[in-house]
Amino acid sequence: MPDSDEANAETVGSRIARYRNLAGYTQREFADHSHLSLGSIRKVEQGERLPTYGFLNTAARTLAVTVEQLTGQPYPSRQRADARVHAPIAAIRSIARAYDLPPEWRPLPRSLDAIARDVDQATNYRAAARYTALGEMLPALLEELTASVHQLDGIARRRAARLLASCYYMAYCLAARLGYLDLASILEERLQWASTQANDPLSIGLAQWTRANGFQVAKDYNTGLRLLEQSYDQLWDAVGSGPSSAAVTLLGSIRLRQVTQASRARDEDATAHHLGEARRLAERISGGVDGVHYHLTFGPVNTAVHDIAAQIELKHVDVAAERARALHLPSSMPRTRRGHHLIDATRAFIAIGDHSAALVALQQARTVAPQQTRYHPMAREAVHVLASHHRRASEEVRALAAWIASATTGTR
Structure with a gap:
């Protein structure tokens, strides 16, 4: 595990540059081998742009390292908390x-x-x-x-x-x-x-939903999507034509994970298809209020949340930012889901250059889910990006950076 000070000083971009140099690639050669754009590589390495999850997975695979080596996880610290x-x-x-x-x-x-x-x-x-x-x-x-x-x-x-x-x-x-x-x-x-x-079919559905994440991390989206489709069919057969609210939550969550994987594969048609299927399932939710079962959240709001994240991965950042501004999450939604959405909103606002909105969203994420925000690689990188765009970072950015790097959350 790297030294605390070194880990806090490095960014995702600087780690990518370091591993790229160790692999013997120039930026242009890295672009040729990874099929990432040269402009994106330069901006990520310089701390001017947040990488997408697809960018991180591709960079890690090309450089023969793990995504965690690029993000610096697990984050070491000498803080007691x-x-x-x-x-x-x-x-x-x-x-x-x-x-x-x-x-x-x-x-x-x-x-x-x-x-x-x-x-x-x-x-x-x-x-x-x-x-x-x-x-x-x-x-x-x-x-x-x-x-x-x-x-x-x-x-x-x-x-x-x-x-x-x-x-x-x-x-x-x-x-x-x-x-x-x-x-x-x-x-x-x-x-x-x-x-x-x-x-229990629903526990098995949760296990399969979780297993698909391994293929997502490995960027094996084709296998992940096939596993999810098989899991959906098996769960549907097990719960019958009139699924309970818990079963609808599991079925809908499988569809939303398909949205995530299809968007990271940059497959616009598949993303739209799975979003449509998720929206149809969401119509079964009583009162239109997202339900939480077996730790998973599903309904019209979480479907909208996944839509915004998908638009970021598909590089429709203007659309993502517009939808993020319009979406208001109910306080009944689990904090882990609200925090995750606010970090995604931060990504969208940074991508369109609205750093003020990005800072507000990141501060809201800290308020809603402090530990999630503190340990989330995209939140940590967002702070670096916000600071890099201003020679004299605002007091709010400096405070957020200090908290991310070494302050305690005060949350048990």
């Missing part, structure tokens, strides 16, 4: 490694009702992007639920497995957000295992 965020990772890794060991090696768990209440609390922390509080709960929950799956039978065992799948998903989210992609890959497999033990 940061140490607390990262502290549970070792325990989660150990528990995931020992998931199939004999039941007699494990302590006696509490009742499932008591464990379920704690899972609900952890779910609230995840939805609010409170990473420290979530991480402090997960190791014990994973340990107890693994023991329950091994020690119980019948309906109780399936319930324990469903709760375990939920916790593995939350652990996956934590590892991925903090940049531990190797652990996230392991947790993805454990989520698959637990959902199968639960014999």
